[in-house]
Amino acid sequence: MPSQPSKELETFDNPQPERDYTIRIRIPEFTCLCPKTGQPDFAELHLEYVPDHLCVELKALKMYVWSFRDEGAFHEAVTNRILDDLVTATQPRFMRLTADFNVRGGIYTQVVAEYRDPDWQAPACVDLP
Amino acid sequence: MPSQPSKELETFDNPQPERDYTIRIRIPEFTCLCPKTGQPDFAELHLEYVPDHLCVELKALKMYVWSFRDEGAFHEAVTNRILDDLVTATQPRFMRLTADFNVRGGIYTQVVAEYRDPDWQAPACVDLP
Amino acid sequence: MPSQPSKELETFDNPQPERDYTIRIRIPEFTCLCPKTGQPDFAELHLEYVPDHLCVELKALKMYVWSFRDEGAFHEAVTNRILDDLVTATQPRFMRLTADFNVRGGIYTQVVAEYRDPDWQAPACVDLP
Amino acid sequence: MPSQPSKELETFDNPQPERDYTIRIRIPEFTCLCPKTGQPDFAELHLEYVPDHLCVELKALKMYVWSFRDEGAFHEAVTNRILDDLVTATQPRFMRLTADFNVRGGIYTQVVAEYRDPDWQAPACVDLP
Amino acid sequence: MPSQPSKELETFDNPQPERDYTIRIRIPEFTCLCPKTGQPDFAELHLEYVPDHLCVELKALKMYVWSFRDEGAFHEAVTNRILDDLVTATQPRFMRLTADFNVRGGIYTQVVAEYRDPDWQAPACVDLP
Amino acid sequence: MPSQPSKELETFDNPQPERDYTIRIRIPEFTCLCPKTGQPDFAELHLEYVPDHLCVELKALKMYVWSFRDEGAFHEAVTNRILDDLVTATQPRFMRLTADFNVRGGIYTQVVAEYRDPDWQAPACVDLP
Amino acid sequence: MPSQPSKELETFDNPQPERDYTIRIRIPEFTCLCPKTGQPDFAELHLEYVPDHLCVELKALKMYVWSFRDEGAFHEAVTNRILDDLVTATQPRFMRLTADFNVRGGIYTQVVAEYRDPDWQAPACVDLP
Amino acid sequence: MPSQPSKELETFDNPQPERDYTIRIRIPEFTCLCPKTGQPDFAELHLEYVPDHLCVELKALKMYVWSFRDEGAFHEAVTNRILDDLVTATQPRFMRLTADFNVRGGIYTQVVAEYRDPDWQAPACVDLP
Amino acid sequence: MPSQPSKELETFDNPQPERDYTIRIRIPEFTCLCPKTGQPDFAELHLEYVPDHLCVELKALKMYVWSFRDEGAFHEAVTNRILDDLVTATQPRFMRLTADFNVRGGIYTQVVAEYRDPDWQAPACVDLP
Amino acid sequence: MPSQPSKELETFDNPQPERDYTIRIRIPEFTCLCPKTGQPDFAELHLEYVPDHLCVELKALKMYVWSFRDEGAFHEAVTNRILDDLVTATQPRFMRLTADFNVRGGIYTQVVAEYRDPDWQAPACVDLP
Numbered sequence A, B, C, D, E, F, G, H, I, J: 001m002p003s004q005p006s007k008e009l010e011t012f013d014n015p016q017p018e019r020d021y022t023i024r025i026r027i028p029e030f031t032c033l034c035p036k037t038g039q040p041d042f043a044e045l046h047l048e049y050v051p052d053h054l055c056v057e058l059k060a061l062k063m064y065v066w067s068f069r070d071e072g073a074f075h076e077a078v079t080n081r082i083l084d085d086l087v088t089a090t091q092p093r094f095m096r097l098t099a100d101f102n103v104r105g106g107i108y109t110q111v112v113a114e115y116r117d118p119d120w121q122a123p124a125c126v127d128l129p
Ligand SMILES: [Ca+2]
Pocket: A126, A127, A128, A129
């Protein structure tokens, strides 16, 4: 059966839940439609998160990103919405989503939104010289 | 009706006011006139802000930037003035404007100004390894 | 007297007319108006030429480029027109003008036009290893 | 009326038909569907041509590129097809289309196709030192 | 059935055999074994060709590249061998293979080999200014 | 005797154990197999650590990295496993492993995991202007 | 009257003294003489400061930089001296000068010096994600 | 008398001892011998320090670096040793040495070591926006 | 005796006069004075030549470049003049001088001049794939 | 027995002598001594050749490059000498050696020398669009 766009985000068990570690995912091929003009918009998504018990499955994530192809979406709203969906699916300790939209009208826009589990304390980052 | 340069900055409702998040806007096509010589000056503007209840509308922002095309403006003053106009229009939690001016007399100048809502506390930035 | 935009291109005598040599001039600050929308357009101009008896004077060239600031101009036409003006002013052995326009509607456009003096023979370029 | 995807390519009269000159157009936002998997494919298109009597209109070109969004297309075939459509619409002296497709299966593919008007002779390119 | 490494190179019909055009394929993930030490070697392959009646199928090409993972191979010999296999499979008008091997002993090696169909005449490349 | 892949990590005595200092090791040639498809995966590993009494021996580290060539391994699990092996072998004060995997399905993944000796206090990094 | 090298640094009133903001100035064309050999030295200067009541005037700054052209100056001493002159002239809240000297004897040197007004408290920099 | 390799590090008086400031020195031409194989090793050294009463003299530093040309030296040990020699010679408030060694066996190594005068307190770095 | 600026260009015997080969010399530190304003101008010089019986001595070349420090010089004239001086001194088979001047008035200028010995025939450059 | 510097260049049989193909070798770690000052010089060597019956063996090439470590050598002479040694050892159809020397006295030098077998005809390079 061929793959299909889908809003369902699958997960798998975090293989190392006793350790805070970072997963970064870069998705250069996001596209949706501008709600005002109906014309295509394009963006590159950057996701970084500290998993708790679940990690997001990459193939399902690809189908999820595909599912916006025919939907109208404002830059600010869709970035927050994708973050919310990913948080709901994976219940991470921390998650940050950055969306870099292509230039429109000579202006470049980026939106960055975060989720922090209120029970989680970010460890101070060791900055080696 | 064709679009016109305008000092009016339009806004729209922040779709996620309960969350601190970042909007970055890069505007490579700012030009005004040098008050001393009358000759054109050019700059690239970088805006980054945490919206409160309002976001700045991009098409109006473009017309606003256009409105400086025939005005004389010193580097330091115009950067602070644009920041003030944007703060007045959007009442953000935080806003930073960087203006990178083209070389003049072999010297490159950049001006960076910020506004912080006194009621807003910047959350400590999570720095993942 | 302050400088003014001007279509007059001044020249000076080529100090070495007995030798074919190349002068390259890069002008990052060209701006005119889109004839359809009235909105500003921006481009970077690259000029390269082999002078005959005259070279173009740089300060006058700057005023000439400035003179397009309030004029409507299509990409293809204005590139050919600037080349023609420069050829008329300097009567070069060879001249090439490249105009790199900023993105519009997600599309980037460049126009390149040349003039060759029919009496001039381009010497074979020595390509050293 | 909002703009629509369309296979119709509009043209305008070449403002300088007596001169061979180059127009380059870069289109980073091409997307179609893979005929085997149905999944989205992405490419950046580079067009360069020497116009004869007609130039391609940029807004119509954008709608034309949009029209492939829901069509299945193989890399080699779609590159040749887009070139053919542009040649039919503009009857250029010379045209070259390069399509840089995003990585698939760890492999990057580029296709480059050209049209040369049999009546047109490419002038030897002057290579200045 | 899961995919397997294989020396079989599949092809498909060139959709535009009446036109000389270029297909470029970049394969960053080539690895084989050093015949002297038995240790892994790594290279990035660049293939460019003008197809005649057949194009190489990308998925089979990936399996073919995989098939060298457990084989010992000298840099010069394996580059020529891969070119020969690709020529045998696709019978192209022209084909060039470049293999960029990773540094060994502080020395970087690249090998470039070509095939030209004796019946094919390379058209003079149009070099637009 | 030719070298062999091996999971044994050899160490040597830290020549300066009384000082906290940083060792960074970049390994561009990691490859393993995808447990789902059996196909090769590729990554670049970045290791940075503060040694205590032992440093990792580079030639043995190379054989250790080689030992994953024929093993199936998920991105998240293998990064944590390699970190654990290196921590077991060297008992460092601090260690961070970053694995940058090649693109799969149009998506790029990076995993970063750390170990901190509970008895060790990271000195505040002096950030000179 | 033609401009002259001069140690006099002119200033103008800060247009926004009630706000801490940053002015950055890059000067690629600094040259002085080596006191040991008498030969020319070259450097690129980077100045960044938070003005209090006065800003440095750019044209006078250019003449000031020019005034070192015929003076002997050691790297460390001249960087501290220029900083002192600029502090004396503008009485800033904060000022940092970086001097990047060209390679000499195969060695590259950079000197960075700062002044902080003891009455001024640097606001914690807001680091947006 | 021609210059000679030498382990003697000369110094000169810090011209501004009452101010904490930074001196950075980049030395791309370090070479020594591998103690295991006897073959040459190469590295780029980066030194940054806050001088107290003495600065290191550059010409003597060059001779000092030269003195390792015929000596066997392990990466970790030689980095710490050079730092120690420089600290002994200049008695700085703070000093950091980074050694970037060339690739060996497909692996890149960097070592970073620091000295902090126990009586010196690093001032909080002002991070201007 | 300390070195001095000097217009004398010293040479040494070409060690391989029976072979055409290329010497390239890059000089980033050229400075002279603008004849109109008296202010300093800066350029990077690139020299490439095929020696006949003489090569230019590098230390003398440095003193020669230094000798323009206090002289007024127009871009086009000084480039041709330096080429002439170098040709007179070395009588090369071929010589090309490129001068890249720093931006002035927002405009960047480059001048390229060549000398060809009329008795010398440039060999066709072998362009390996 | 540990490896030693040596002027002996070993070869192996070209595995594909019936085809003209290119081998490129980059050697970043060449060092010799300046005959005037006795101080170390550094260069990066680039070798490209079309083998006839013999290819140069890489490990012996490394020992050969090492053999210059304690020898005095002028830039122009040593580049021609290394080319001659490599030609003598491998009798290639074509060979080009480029030596990029590190900056000395603020000046960068590159030397490029070639050998062409008089019986060999360079095939016209196919330049695909
Ligand atoms: Ca760090």
